[in-house]
Amino acid sequence: xxxxxxxxxxxxxxxxxxxxxxxxxxxxxxxxxxxxxxxxxxxxxxxxxxxxxxxxxxxxxxxxxxxxxxxxxxxxxxxxxxxxxxxxxxxxxxxxxxxxxxxxxxxxxxxxxxxxx
Amino acid sequence: xxxxxxxxxxxxxxxxxxxxxxxxxxxxxxxxxxxxxxxxxxxxxxxxxxxxxxxxxxxxxxxxxxxxxxxxxxxxxxxxxxxxxxxxxxxxxxxxxxxxxxxxxxxxxxxxxxx
Numbered sequence: 001x002x003x004x005x006x007x008x009x010x011x012x013x014x015x016x017x018x019x020x021x022x023x024x025x026x027x028x029x030x031x032x033x034x035x036x037x038x039x040x041x042x043x044x045x046x047x048x049x050x051x052x053x054x055x056x057x058x059x060x061x062x063x064x065x066x067x068x069x070x071x072x073x074x075x076x077x078x079x080x081x082x083x084x085x086x087x088x089x090x091x092x093x094x095x096x097x098x099x100x101x102x103x104x105x106x107x108x109x110x111x112x113x114x115x116x117x
Numbered sequence: 118x119x120x121x122x123x124x125x126x127x128x129x130x131x132x133x134x135x136x137x138x139x140x141x142x143x144x145x146x147x148x149x150x151x152x153x154x155x156x157x158x159x160x161x162x163x164x165x166x167x168x169x170x171x172x173x174x175x176x177x178x179x180x181x182x183x184x185x186x187x188x189x190x191x192x193x194x195x196x197x198x199x200x201x202x203x204x205x206x207x208x209x210x211x212x213x214x215x216x217x218x219x220x221x222x223x224x225x226x227x228x229x230x231x232x
Contacts, residue, residue: 035220044224046223050220105162
């Protein structure tokens, strides 16, 4: 069964510092996709970054980068130069192309990030 | 481009009452999803539509939940009768298709409180 584990319920970081949010996953399917979403207190899920299982390089999107270690089954999110607006809940998710309708996302329990002055 | 629209934003009902949520996906998005997010948890897929057909409803409690997507555009999710444990945020999302790198776009959700 596919599973996403986020072991950090809450994290604090100083403004302008970098922070790493941990995510490990479990799947027996060689083809999968990994996503990170940001959920501010307003509730919407905002897409941040995507990594395909066959991608050779780590994904980057602006201040976000994904540290993909396939052998360890980890997909940690790195946020550089943290800003106050980064304070939110962050979810790691995995897509399984061969499960259900082929596009189902399985989410972790999330990490609440608080950026401090 | 307009995002995924959901209404209502908030709803409070008593247990055993019925409730319906509405979702309008991004124009042209063939795939529509309803997720349930209980407080302190990640979202869980309830049902996935491809155009107006259901492709995954394995985690939908079909004795009380129903959903439809008439004409392959808007969708409605209904709960009847509601239970206390249905209190959650109901998120609608859409994507262009299935597989590959098709990303999701989520709506702002409907926060349901059952008292």
